Amino acid sequence: MDLAAAQRCVQDIHELHAASLREDVRDLFQLALEASGFLGIIDEQSGVARLQMGANLNKLGELLETFADWSDDRRVSTALRYLGVLRDSREGGELPSIEAIEDGVVLLTAHGSKGLEWPVVFLSRCTERRWQGRTRSSSDLQLPDDLVPEPPPPGDVAVDEERRLFYVASTRARDRLVYTWARSYPQPSSEESCTPFLTMAMSLRGGSVLSKELPADSTVAVRAQRPSGAPVLQRLSIAVSDLGVFRSCPRRYNYLRRWHLPVRPDARSWYGTMIHEVLRSAATRRMAGEAVNADVVASMWQAAWEQSRGPKGRHAELRAHGEAQLRGYLESPGWIDTTIDQVEEPVTISLDHADAAGRFDRVDRRTDGIPTVVDYKTGRPKEEAALRADLQLRAYAVALAQREQTDEVAVEFHYLQGAVTRVIADKGFLRKAHGHLSATARELALASSTGSFPPKPSRWQCQRCDFRTVCDEGRAALLAG
């Protein structure tokens, strides 16, 4: 490390220490990530190590969120005690495995396995030499009888332990388990026989076992041949919001969805989530026949505010703002003059190369008979012309049309000040929207297959991006002004 880097490190530690005396531990975590360049994850050469590092950081962020839900004292010292107890009790849950993040092959030992962790497991070298365990020989060191508090269990303990490990390793597969063994291995080059543990496991599984003998030179033949030319695009399962993130900046998508770098939860999304939750509950009660007026919703909002563990201290003005927005909406035609059919309805859009999952805030029945999806907005109203190009609106329109099997639907954005923007999506609109969404999904599948996620820097976008401290192009865009 050079002197300048060491000095910077010392300065960062001083600043973080000072911040630790006053900041919420979650803010401190974000400050530490930014000061350290996300712990140098970008400089990590190995893709797998990067993925695991991102997953570890994300897990720590989640644990700190859980801690903040549980404790009113959110200083770092209390958080460290909480994490210490979690570690000792192993209640923190497993770190997300890299397999959960991306396709790939992971090499593991049989020790420490828990079960059902992987879709497909290959348990190799299932030979007697490897999986029989060592039978104790007379030359092994024996403890004097006086030092053994109780007699050993019957049988050979070493073999029993190997058998236990073998069966535990066999439980790691969720979908498919493949045992392999060869009749001979190069070192030592003697004949090998299959472990009796495997014979026992196969007899237990009966008809579900498929046994296959491969010729001695088959290793080359079974290796997958990647076709030359165009990459093979795998069908993706994504969220509708992934398409928006990818289209705004593929590099940001990479940091967020593939590397799983933690991001600072912002006050806007916390506020929006609370408002949505109150409206979801209000609409459900209304559908159940209750009279839900502005006063009822105002008291629901106040209760939600009291219970929330979000950054209320720093954004106290949002309490009155939220009540005023909800009262205004409850007295508007968007709430009064409608029949609510469904609330918080999950949907999946079938696109070329991807299935995109989303959720409708509300589905309404209108007198004109056109199926209508409603989305609540806490921001400023936009004109219909601008909304027709909105990715989320297009996605909702296509999803509703696919679900209702119709070629005319409507999407309404309900702004809580009372304004409603309604867009009718006809056959031509739906065809184009499906084409645009599919083109984005195809680009995303291609990027996932090649691992290429180029940045799309712009001052406006980068200054709001959580990754501007680690993204060279983002930093350059901000410096260029």
Ligand code: SF4
């Ligand atoms: S800083 Fe800018 S270019 Fe970099 S990831 Fe964020 S949005 Fe993309």
